[in-house]
Amino acid sequence: MELKEQFEKATSESKSLPDKPSNEVLLQLYSLYKQSTEGDVNTEPPANPFDFVNKAKYQAWTDLKGKTKEEAMQSYINLVEKLKA
Helix, strand or coil: CCHHHHHHHHHHHHHHCCCCCCHHHHHHHHHHHHHHHHCCCCCCCCCCCCCHHHHHHHHHHHCCCCCCHHHHHHHHHHHHHHHHC
16 A cells, blocks of 8 residues: 555544544644645744644644655554554
């Protein structure tokens, strides 16, 4: 199966995991998904200093800067597989 197909399968499987992942893992999934689909962060950071959720999401995505889309897809697939076990 091609990497893109595996990624799309993992994306749909991530919506029906046996247990709800922790917030930390959800941030990992979010940032890997964004890096896989859009590449390096391409938006401004949240302006509201009290918008903790979006600030955390932005920071998690920024931390992946330089990771290729393919590497991010593979990391996402591996994480979902681990969460399914």
